[in-house]
Amino acid sequence: MDSDEDFVSTISSGDDAMQDDTDNDDLSGAEDFDVFDDEPDDEPGIPSQKVSKSKGVTFDINYKVYTPDDIQHQQDDMVNEVNMILEMSKEDAAIMLRHFRWNKERLIEEYMDRPSRVLEAAGLGSSAGGPPKLETIAGFVCDICCEDGDGLRSFAMKCGHRYCADCYRQYLVQKIREEGEAARIQCPSEGCHRIIDARSLDLLVAPDLVERYQELLNRTYVEDKDVLKWCPAPDCENAVECPVKKKDLDKVVPTVACACGHRFCFGCILTDHQPAPCELVKKWLKKCADDSETANWISANTKECPKCNSTIEKNGGCNHMTCRKCKHEFCWMCMGLWSEHGTSWYNCSRFEERSGTEARDAQARSRVSLERYLHYYNRYANHEQSARLDKDIYQKTEKKMVQLQTASGMSWIEVQYLNSASQALQTCRQTLKWTYAFAFYLARNNLTEIFEDNQKDLELAVEALSEMFEKPIGELSEPKLKVDIMDKTAYCNRRRVILLEDTADNLANGRWTFNVDLKNPTSAASSATSRV
Structure with missing residues (x-):
């Protein structure tokens, strides 16, 4: 597979695909991960290219897009x-x-x-009257507005609670337009649970409100089904069907692509975050957003008074510290009593001293924890920034293609290799960004080394392609560079697939060891903090 189009697949729609979280067919231990039907049926939808499945590999997720x-x-x-x-x-x-x-x-x-x-x-229980219709009834008085008159039109559903058409219409406008209700609009009479139906609505409101009513009903239909979700892209009205269960999100990252071109995770609706599972993404984003690393900085750059535990920041070069709160004098280096410094037996290199050793160990652990986090975060943020820059380049690609076409005499089809390269850069950087969040929570083992090798290979390929892509138009018109860019684009896509297939296979078969519990994140949060 050389491009994102090779990953896109379809899912058989219909009742067979509707699965809930109560099923017992867990993915763990399954050698052949294949929870989807291979043959699509004739249900309507936007078909996407089907892919073959490799034994035990969950990188390709079957799905279908609906208008x-x-x-x-x-x-x-x-x-x-x-x-x-x-x-x-x-x-x-x-x-x-x-x-x-x-x-x-x-x-x-x-x-x-x-x-x-x-x-x-x-x-639908109470049925005191006949079919719903607009009527003019002599002597009728509306209980809402108290209007009466021989020409006053009124309306009642089968429950028999009758109100004037204007009051009924105003009630429906408020429910639909202001409250966004559609599926469970009840009779205006207090205590009546009769639900208004589409035919009654057609009799009372304008066509634009009927259209809004139908939109809300469609939204309810999608939200009521676990296998359907709306595409989160702005102004997109499509829904995506994917039968991956919530309980299996620690085994698979269900990435789908809407017909509008937006790629997102079906499990959490965030933009494509392969290879990191949803729970790790949630933890990583929270870690990056909250003040936890501010606390790490304080731990790494400050110490507590050995006597009163007040937080102290060193503001000079001298190691003789005096706590402003309790006036305790101690050594900044070993946290021992300053009065014992200078004696024949005491010096700061004596690690056997209990109080000083504990302080130094805590300081070292805090620094290691902070340095480890910054290592992964800086690389994560770098690829995120590079992806934004690549996106800017992507938006200018068409202009660049026109210039190249003019300068070299190539046809529009011949300069499409720049568009392919731009798309590969954007997709690969997105993947690389999340590999660092993924790696932050990984425990060290042989699999981790293989993962890091794949990560390095993809990163080197992406940087090489990015450098080629930014060459001046004059150099881009050279046949050799064109061939090099096409080769490197294909290589980047292949390296991305290799990395994602490897991580997905190990994830599906439970081979990865994480520093957090993906099945029970709440209970593991406190213990995981000290380990990562």
């Missing part, structure tokens, strides 16, 4: 099926499905056992 029309089509199909099986109106079938979070099998099973109880719970 709003696809999502609506899925809902309509399920509504029609329940409508035929239970012989109820399509509007009532839709309300029932939303109540059961679109679990069709559970709905049918419970309805067959307790129909009246299920209808009541879903908001």
Whole structure:
């Protein structure tokens, strides 16, 4: 595989893919990690290129992208099926499905056992009147606005609670436009749990509000399904289906690519963070954002008074310290009593002294911890900054391609190698950035050395490609440099795949040893702090 397009794959949609976290088929110990159907069905969606799976490798994640029309089509199909099986109106079938979070099998099973109880719970229990419609009833007085009149139009659902059309319409506008409610809008009458249906809504509100109502229903449909999530890219209306379970996020990093081009993690909705699992990413971002490293700096650059434990910062060259709070005099180097310095038996090199040894050990541990964090953070931040710069270059790539086309006489297709190189730089830097967060939590072993070798190879390749890419237009037009850039682009993509396949395989098979517990992060947080 030489580019990101080689990773994109599809997932078979439909009920078979709908999996919840209660299943017992854990990924640990599975030699052949393959929780997805290989053959796509005829469900609507945006197909993406399928990839073959390697035994035990979880780098390729199957998924499918859906447009709003696809999502609506899925809902309509399920509504029609329940409508035929239970012989109820399509509007009532839709309300029932939303109540059961679109679990069709559970709905049918419970309805067959307790129909009246299920209808009541879903908001379809009370049926005192006929089909909902707008009517003009003589002598009617609206209980909300107290208006009456012979020409006053009113509306009531099957529950029979009648109000004037204007009050009903205002109530629906508030619920939909201001509160963002759609799936569970109840009758305005206090204590009535009857749910308004789409046909009633069509009778009362303008088409633009009906459109907003349908958008909210689609959003509810996606949010009710664990295997569906909205693409987090701005202004994107697509949803992505991926059946990776929450309990398996310590075994796989489910990265998907929307049809809009945005790559993100299905598990946490953050931008692509391979190879780091979601829990490590969460911990790393928190560590970088909070004041924990400020405390490390204080530990590394200050000491506590041996007598009153006040924090003291050295402000001069002399090692003779006097605590301003308790006036205790001690040596900055060994933390021992200053009065004993200069005697024939005492000097700062005596590590056997208990108090001085403990202070020096604590200071050394704090410095090592801080230096280790800064080692990984500086490289993480460097690739993040480089990725931003590469992105700026990417935005100027088209202009560069036009200039190269003009200067060299190449066709537009012939200069596309610059676009491919720019995309490779952006993707590889994103991966490299997260390899350092990943490495920060890794325990040292033979696998770690292999990982670092792969990391180094990818980093060297990316830096070489970046240097070639920034050459002047005059040099870029040379055939040899063009070939070198194309070769290096392919090499970068291959090295990225090798690194990600290796980390994903070890992650799926539980071979990595981390300094934190990915299964139980809360309990491990305190103990992990001292180890990392």
